[in-house]
Amino acid sequence: MTHLEKLDHHFKEKRDEHLEQLKGFLRIPSISSLSEHKKDMQVAAEWLMDSCKTAGLENLSIDETDGHPVIYGDWLHAEGKPTILVYGHYDVQPVDPLNLWVSGPFEPEVRDNKLFARGASDDKGQVFMHVKAVEALMQETGSLPVNVKFIIEGEEEIGSPHLEKYIEANKEKLAADVIVISDTGMQGPGQPAVCYGLRGLTGVQIDVQGPKGDLHSGLYGGGVQNPIHALAEILASFRDQEGTITVDGFYDNVRPLSDEEREAYKALGFNEEALKEEVGVTELFGEKGFTHFERTWARPTLEVNGVFGGFSGEGIKTVLPAEAGAKITCRLVPDQDPDEIVKKLKAHIEKHKPVGVTVTVSEFDKGKPFITPFDHPAIQAAGRSYEKVYNVPTAYTRGGGSIPIVAAFDEILGLPVVLMGFGLDTENFHAPNEHFHLENFDQGLRVIGDYYYEIAGFTKDELKK
Amino acid sequence: MTHLEKLDHHFKEKRDEHLEQLKGFLRIPSISSLSEHKKDMQVAAEWLMDSCKTAGLENLSIDETDGHPVIYGDWLHAEGKPTILVYGHYDVQPVDPLNLWVSGPFEPEVRDNKLFARGASDDKGQVFMHVKAVEALMQETGSLPVNVKFIIEGEEEIGSPHLEKYIEANKEKLAADVIVISDTGMQGPGQPAVCYGLRGLTGVQIDVQGPKGDLHSGLYGGGVQNPIHALAEILASFRDQEGTITVDGFYDNVRPLSDEEREAYKALGFNEEALKEEVGVTELFGEKGFTHFERTWARPTLEVNGVFGGFSGEGIKTVLPAEAGAKITCRLVPDQDPDEIVKKLKAHIEKHKPVGVTVTVSEFDKGKPFITPFDHPAIQAAGRSYEKVYNVPTAYTRGGGSIPIVAAFDEILGLPVVLMGFGLDTENFHAPNEHFHLENFDQGLRVIGDYYYEIAGFTKDELKK
Incomplete structure (x- = not known):
């Protein structure tokens, strides 16, 4: 069996069990911004640590910060192989207005192959997938093809006020070759995307x-x-x-788009009419000489x-x-x-x-832009992993928004950052009825597992930024 | 004795008596905007009608409108002579914040030759002066040199919502040759001003x-x-x-300033430093090629x-x-x-x-601009009356603001409007500690009396606009 066949078998076998486990994680109302949920934050952190332990991660700790704790865990037995640092968060947004939820925000429910709950997609569901990918490989093969480190924080939804300090203080502990974050979206249903840059x-x-x-x-x-x-x-x-x-x-210092990038964006087939309809304008407007994706991602x-x-x-x-x-x-x-x-x-x-x-x-506060070069092997490898599972060409995108903590990872640790998201823009992050399309949960587990093998194919030197 | 000597004698003689009477008028809290003062509005209207009757005005009536009543009175025995229509208002502004008043707003008090009370200057004091000017001439000469009509409304401070309809409905009754309004200010202490235009x-x-x-x-x-x-x-x-x-x-349709007007404005000696200090700016700004008075009055x-x-x-x-x-x-x-x-x-x-x-x-609602030509005899006559009493050249000014009801008078009755004000900008109209400089009360009575003689010197035709 190839590793993909093994993963496929494993995740099919454990589908119901995993879903029930994820529901348990989602039932914990870990709202970082509300002080009355401080205890729930602790409960969620412990739930996650237990889950990491079961998966086979080691050196686990709940690291206190001046805010909510950070969970750390690793598996470092793939000698000579690269190390992947996985970042995610276990905190969620508040749930108001409560009356607009069809099922309770902390009463996970599957409807139409979508899992409804606060945090289902952003970001508990995606964090859980990384843990389960490790668990699957450990159970099916007894080891991982690469080294991994997990750092899961509890303050992303309030702007990660203490994480930068934590990273600074733990530079050695967090040293790795590539950072993988699953907290963004795909380009559309059935259309996986690797995001390789964000605006500042x-x-x-x-x-x-x-x-x-x-x-x-x-x-x-x-x-x-x-x-x-x-x-x-x-x-x-x-x-x-x-x-x-x-x-x-x-x-002056704007990095010009490469021909490859422009081609890649063009290949995404921008639907102008759909966007105009979505935002409610009769015409789009932006910098002359650039397409919409170029304007919102790279300008x-x-x-x-x-x-x-x-x-x-x-x-x-x-x-x-x-x-x-x-x-x-x-x-x-x-x-x-x-x-x-x-x-x-x-x-x-x-x-x-x-x-x-x-x-x-x-x-006002400032945040730097970040980019991992489009042709960096860790980016292209992610694209290949998606393609193997989704059977369509991967979209290579940048994000128009800013995630300051990503720039901080980039800057402090000096590593290529790969944003491999499995959410969809329509999944109501931060709003009532947040949900996660379970087909992306299923396929994402396989993509993540495969990515470990992809990265294992590079030397540390080849992954240098 | 000339008529000015007679007026002088009369007003000296009656100074205390007049002041006590005015205080009585000012004690009535005729706040048009507050429904709890509806009865006070009636009391003020009746007080004024009695006062007009005592002065010698005839055909008196308290004319009901859909709001507060209008007081009408006339004296029409100067056959063949022009008719002056006097407009004013007996309503006042609210008095909040009450705690900033040194003496009560409706407890008139003279301090430093200034009469403090709500309405002292705007406009009860000035209306009272017109009534007393009629009374003085009637008592001293047994008649008036011109015909007069008084129309004193009770809703000026709330935007005269019913007056235009009243004027329309009473066009015949209000027919006259010139309208005189004393509800504006002088150019400065000791510096009388005739205002001959307002912006729309x-x-x-x-x-x-x-x-x-x-x-x-x-x-x-x-x-x-x-x-x-x-x-x-x-x-x-x-x-x-x-x-x-x-x-x-x-x-396109801006009436150019005449050389005479520009000269007249220049003669006022604009103090740029004082204005900058007053409003708190380091430099003034306005249309190139025009002085401050031109910018704010005529542009x-x-x-x-x-x-x-x-x-x-x-x-x-x-x-x-x-x-x-x-x-x-x-x-x-x-x-x-x-x-x-x-x-x-x-x-x-x-x-x-x-x-x-x-x-x-x-x-939004619109208001037309109004102007009585600078060289109109009724304007120039007002300037002469001021000069005889104040012994300084009169300022000929326009107002930068808008008083829509003035434009309505101008438009419906088609008459020259003369704004002869006796207030000063520093007298806290609409604010706590409103007051009236009594030297302008004293001199104004003489100016108004003299103006009747000035107007009597013209034929009706000469006064046509």
Whole structure:
């Protein structure tokens, strides 16, 4: 039997048992943001540690942090072989509004081959798959083809406030050759995807101060600068009418898309009509010269997230307001540096500041972009594992969003990161009726198992980033 | 004795008596906006009617409207002479916050030759002066040199919702040759002003709709139009960097300032430093090529009164918002038409609408601008009356604000309107510790009395607008 046949046999045999076990994990309301669930966090951590132990992982520990604990475990007996570091999280989002759930968020239920529960897809279900993949190989072959380390945290849904410190403090313990994370989605039903890059984030708030108090627009209007108008001029100055950002040097360090990447995105067959329908617009808009996937995955943005100033109630108030403000964030791509971009934004604002107002710029938290090169063997290997199980070409994608902790892994440990997700965008992460398509649970178990063999085929040197 | 000597003698003699009477009027809490003062409105109306009767006015009536009543009275025995229609109001603003008043709002008190009470200046004190001017002339000369009609309303502070209908319905009864209103301010202490124009008002709300719901700026940012950014582009497009409004045809019907007007404004000696200090800005800003008085009195404006969209709480929310909006008002000058301007605004917005969003424009109430020509005899006569009493050159001004009911008088009755105010900007209209400088009470009585003689010197034809 090939290893894939073994995995197939094993997972078929244990299907019901695994599902019942996962339901048990999902019944624990491990909501990291609510203090009344602090005890449940501990229960979930212990459940997971027991599960890792059963699977055959060793050196298990529940490592305390200043927040919820991190679970660590490893299996390091594949001498000379590469080491895979698996990251995931056992905490979940809150469940409000409760009345919109068809079955209780912590009462897992299978309907139409979908498992409904909070955390089913994000991320307990996917973490559980990694544990079971290890267990299957241990039971079927008595060992693993690679070394593995697991690090499962309990604070992903609240922004991983203590994980970076933990990684810094445990650099040796976490040393590996590739990081695998299953916490993202596939490209669509039946369409597996390997995500090899994420955008970074930076942002500023612009506060425009005009007169010291609101003025009567009749008595002063026309003679004193209007802060909203001044702000609008600044905001409008950030880009041209074709969607190109006009901040000096904004695109300087943007890594150009390779021909291979552009081809890979094109091959995904973007459905413009479906997207317009989904978001409810009559036309799409973005940087000229780029496709939608390129715009949202590989090009930086400057987005106004909020604007405020003056009177916003019903009807009319003829005020020349004292102040106005806007919140702006930029999604960044490799190799843009968040600090550099903020400097450029500030210079732009200074240059475009209208007369008669004072403009203050304050900074938000920043996150770096991350990319594992498209042609890195660990990325291409993941694609092959998917293809063997799903029997369709794998999509190679980047994510438009930002997962700061991924960039931290990339930066602190200096490893290639492979995002192998099994969720689907339609599975209501963070919303009522979260669910997980069980066909991806079934196939994903096989993909993960196969990936161990794929990675085992490389030397450590070949996997260097 | 000249008529001015007679007035002088009369008002000196009666000073204490008049002040006590005015205090009696001010003690009535005639707050038009609060239903619990409905009875006080009636008491104030009756007090005023009695006072008019004592003065010698005839045909007195308390005319019911759908709101608070209008008081009418006249004296029409100056055959062949012009008729002055005097307009004022007996209602007052609310008094909150009460704890900031040094003496009670309805407990009139003289301190430092200022009379403190709600309505002292706006407008009971000034209405009272007109009544006493009639009384003085009747007592000292047995008649008036002109015909007069009084119309004193009780809803000015709530926007005169029923007066226009009343004027329409009583066009014959209110027919006159000139309208005099004392409900505005002087140019400064010791500096009388005749206001011969007010700006009109029109406005629109711009609502920009992007996607049907807020989108994740990571997943969609860069690929879908941002409604705030689109709105900012529209707002910024309304004017150039020198403060000129760029809406096609916006200035088409603006009546140019005459050389005489520009000279008159220049003679007022604008104090730029004082204004900057007052409003708290480091530099003024307005349409290039015009002085501050010209900008705020005789040039139209386009002011953003409010803007809203997306996230405005503390910190960051990486949203690509579904919608954004702004409220805009234009102050209009003769001979701009509010409806025409709204059409032009709509055409401008349509032309500058960015792709990927839907823009809706809704209209606010409109008010026409008004002007009595600077060189109209009724205007110049008012200036002479001030000069005889104050012994300084009168300022000829326009108001940057809008008093829609003035435009209604102008439009329905087709008469020159003369705004002869005796208040000062520093007298806390609508605020705690409203007061009236008694030197302007004293001098104003003489100015009003003299003005009757000035108007008596013209034929009805000469006063035609």
